[in-house]
Amino acid sequence: MPDTSAAPAPALAAQAGSADVPTVAVLGLGAMGLPMATRLATGLTVHGFDIAQERLDLAAAAGVAAFASGREAVAGADAVLLAVRNGEQLDAVLFGENGVADAMAPGAVVILTSTVGADAVPAAVERLAERGIGLVDAPLSGGPVRAGEGDLLIVVGATPSDLGKARPVLELLASTLTVVGDRPGDGQALKTVNQLLCGVHIAAAAEALALADALGLDTAKTLEALGAGAAGSFMLSNRGPRMLEAYTEDGAEVLSRLDIFVKDMGIVGKAARTVGLAAPVAAAAEQLYLIGQAQGLAAADDSAVIRVLAPAKRSA
Template sequence: MTSTDTVAVLGLGAMGLPIATRLAGAFAVRGHDIAADRLCLAEQAGIAPHPTARGAAAGAGVVLLAVRDAAQLEEALFGPDGVAGVLDPGAVVLLTSTVGREAVPPVVQRLRERGVGLVDAPLSGGPARAGAGDLLVVVGAEPAALATARPVLERLASTLTVVGDAPGDGQALKTVNQLLCGVHIAAAAEALALADALGLDPARTLAALEAGAAGSFMLGNRGPRMLEAYDDDGAEVLSRLDIFVKDLGIVGDAARTAGLATPVAAAAEQLFLLGRTQGLGAADDSAVIRVVAPGRRGGTETPGA
């Protein structure tokens, strides 16, 4: 029997685990991940770990997917351990990942044949904000499916924007969001690299920029991690660089389909592609500064020192 109080979270990575932990404060949460260490961390956070996705999803009213791309979405639902076959009619799949608008309609149709809804709800904000319920979530969903998933979404989001009644509408707005995010990260990398090349202290420069009109969320969030990008271990990986290879690829595909030129986004995409080619794909996306400036001229001082 399906229970709307039971949520399955499939994918306990950098975003999935804090999401599941946040939900565990209000719902009975089951978690699945292919990595055993992530299941151990989930259990410590009060999440019921399951060795299979199907075991986690059976009987759940909402199945939240935190996957990387469209291929993983297809695998999670319809692959050998795909959960679509164990979902009860009336259950809802809550897609939180950025997979692109074109990937959604075929999935919606296959789920609809089983009486299962899909809520297209890509989110933005990073792991810390996920754990605090402070995410931006943009939603495209039919009203009935949205009503089932809304308590889960409201637990996760500080800003919940319903952009349309069709799954895929959320992906469309997230594509626009990722265009800006990718460009802003690339621009922050160029600015801090230029400051260093001009002999300015990067940390002092970052503090000054954040206080003025040039400040942005991405500068404030990624900037400090860019200052760690040249350390032996680099910055802590909170968002992999190759995620923006995927996301800006989605932006480019969407723009071409719409017949729109996006030259700034295309230039940013090239920086992330170069980073992946240089072996930085699994590094934090702030490491894109090492593509702009492979070496660093100056040192870093603490602002106010």
């Protein structure tokens, strides 16, 4: 049965200063990595690495020990937290020319927080096992603010032994921690299902608001009315206001890039084809993100997908 538990952050924080406090290395101190490292530093010993000195300086100011290379950062760490773009980048970070796997201590664990697809995991698990290192498959949901507050949703696939080593890290980051299976890859599988729904919901919200505008409705009032009824959803209430900002000069603040859903919906489609399942709604949503990317919206907030359907706002 899945195990869902909330994070006992105060208990973990109380360990700070103890000789038994685990050490975690965070590789990449970007939009998500820095707030996660900062959060972890409230209860654990944290090593950090980033190619940008500015990010290292910010991490150091938050109590993170900054290192000049990833290999130096992971030396002696009990866990290594990774946020990578895809399976190819996962392999490069772990096993490439400057890969960190050979610098990690046997018995340590890699915590993979990214959505890379279940098929990218087995080879990494096998190669890490040869070095006595475990992989905890822990893709997460939530933005930078929630990361800094320890309010992430994390789904996990890992052996009980490896999960036990990773729990001090995961419980500081998660408000909801769901263990979905004891195999690395199980977390990726559930996150793939999650991203199918998220991607479709964003696309559907964009289509609805574009139609409201085309019908001459006040889109702000439409959004308010929809959110109060059965048509409401988290994605509508979260992305809807940003969709209305998509037509402003600067567009909506980028909280989740559109090309992330190009990647994730691609993972969804590949997974569905692998098991012989038709997923026509997901496929249609994927095409909207692909068109948006082709139109130069890759780095825009994913709410900008509304501009694929309606390049210009009709009503005032």
